[in-house]
Amino acid sequence: MKAPWTWRSPVPALLAVDLALVALAWWLAFWLRFNLDVPPEFAALGLRSTPLALVAYGVVLLALRVHRHVWKYTSLPELRRLAAAVGLGAALTAVSVLMVRLPQFPRSVLLLHPVLVVLLLGAVRAGWRSLVERTERLAGGARPLLVLGSLQDAAGALRALKGSSNWLPVGILTPLASERWRSLQDIAVVGTLSELAQAATRSGVHTALVASPVGSDARRQALQLAAEARITLLTLPRPDEFLRAEGSAGLRKIQLEDLLGRAPVALDAENLAEMFSGHVVAITGAGGSIGSELCRQVARLGVGRLVCIDISEYAIYQLEQELRQAHPQMQGVYYTANIRDEARLRAILDQHRPAVVFHAAAYKHVPLMEEHNEVEALRTNVLGTLNVARAAAACGARRFVMISTDKAVNPTNVMGASKRLAEMVVQAVAAREPRTDFVSVRFGNVLGSSGSVVPLFNAQIARGGPVTVTHPDIVRYFMTIPEAAQLVLQAGLMGRSGQIFVLDMGDAVKIVELARMLIRLHGKTEEEVPISYIGLRPGEKLFEELLANDETTEPTPHAKLRIAKTNGALLGVEEIVRWVDQAGPQPDARALRDWLQAQVPEYKPR
Secondary structure, eight states: OOOOTTTSHHHHHHHHHHHHHHHHHHHHHHHHHTOOOOOOHHHHHHHHHHHHHHHHHHHHHHHTTTSSGGGGGOOHHHHHHHHHHHHHHHHHHHHHHHHHHHHOOHHHHHHHHHHHHHHHHHHHHHHHHHHHHHHHHHTOOEEEEEEEEHHHHHHHHHHTTTOOSSSSEEEEEESOOOGGTTTTTTTEEEEEEEHHHHHHHHHHOOOOEEEEOOOOOOHHHHHHHHHHTOOOOOOOOOOTTTTTTTTTTTEOOOOHHHHHOOOOOOOOOOHHHHHHTTEEEEEOOOOOSHHHHHHHHHHHHTTTTTEEEEOOOOHHHHHHHHHHHHOTTTTTEEOOTTTTOHHHHHHHHHHOSSSSSEEEOOOOOOOHHHHHHHHHHIIIIIIHHHHHHHHHHHTTOSEEEEEEEGGSSSSSSOOOOOOOOOHHHHHHHHOTTTTTEEEEEEEEETTTOTSSSHHHHHHHHTOOOEESSSSSSEEEEEEEEHHHHHHOOOOHHHHOOOEEEEEEESSSSEHHHHHHHHHHHTOOOOOOOEEEEEEOOTTTTTOOOOOTTTEEEEOOSSTTTEEEEOOSOOOOOOOOOHHHHHSSSSOOHHHHHHEEEEHHHOOOOO
8 A cells, every 4th residue: 555645755845846947947948949038028928838837747747756756866767757757748738838829929938848847857866866875975984085097997997986885986186187177977087196195185085096907107106106195095806806895896905916917817718617627626735825726716617626735734724714615515625745755646646536637836935945955846846746747647637737937947046947857857757648648837926925025025014124125136027826827727728748838927027116016005115114135145046037939939829828949858757766865865965956957957056
């Protein structure tokens, strides 16, 4: 049963407002018809005909229940019904005027009037909705926000913020001087990026949303200006984060990868899903940065059973807790095991018979492996890789993918040379085991991975500095952990046995510039957190090499993957095992390097 109208209801008041606007539109139509100067006789005519328009529109507005709409929720359906009501009201008014036969009535008024009515009634509803939304958002604790970016970039950000109860955009700062004094979605351009500090002070704003593209100069400029002005920078979630974002505007703090800029990886999702869906996949080093991301990516592709192997009890426990919560339907099996224990590896893989094995377990810290731990690099990176490769072949795996490194290219340190030797061992096993495709994938530094420079710099900044950089000219290639894992999957899909893939790492980044960006991301300046240079560490290069060029690599169908051209005879893996075993627990460092150089001729120790 419908509730009766009462004079305490807002409906009569809303009807009165609309009828007042109908009357105003009627007189505006006369005014416009006579070029803003209505003759007295036509003014009298307008006065006599006004009740006809009011009655006609009042009947139609009530009949179509236009006033049951709540103005603060006005949207396209309500505006369409309003337009239909105005059209019917205009027709009924015209019929009434013609029936009364008012002398010399200007018929153009009948055409102008409905247009003016739509404009006035629509404007008052849109204005009321905007006012209510702004008031409610402020009353609900919505924080004012500046949007940084060109109008084209800001348009997408404002759409994402639409309806957010947490943020209220109050102005746009553009990198383009030609866009000053313009507005977008009723949000004014209040200046250029260089005026961030002044605009924030005027608006009382302490937060800004960066709408410029990832990796753009505008983002880096915004970071520098925000650090100086003590402004917190936010950005919209990446596509892979939208599912985890709360609401339509799950903003997050800007991160280093948002500034460096990496184009999204195009994956052959259909064939990857076919390779993993319903199958068993095993991953060594599963608790590490790359290994755990491989686990996440494979789990999303519908793996039948995921066998996770890591030497660290705590790392494998953390991974188990994460994957059980994120993928409760997935069958996960979690092992603490050392890849140097071949019998244990074979027992695990023989039990589960994985179709694909990803080998991510390794020692990777250059200075640590360069002094006192050289034999550990050989035992884990070389013999451990041999154990996993043999176990994968023995259990009938279709594919084996080893994670390698750019430091294996013309290595100058034991860690890099051990990974190059591991690549050669994988190629030797590939020649003996034709039923399994053995592939290696090289890439450079991964942002935020354990033991990398970014967590170190973050810790140093948190302590107030100094941030220690080895050399002002040292450069490295960087990619994000998800990107690295996705390209490993893609290489595993398309690789042929014995191939070594090189990833497109983009442009090299100066480590000192990386340090400066991180300092600004923490809202600090170099005066507050200084940078100091400590010299190159043992075995460290100024420039890493990927050999990703036409002379040393071959292209593949994937733009970010190339195949390294390698030369040299296949190794005798038994001789390698015998030498490492006979070297004992503490071999002579010089003798170990000489032997390693004999196995890897391009190794040039420093």
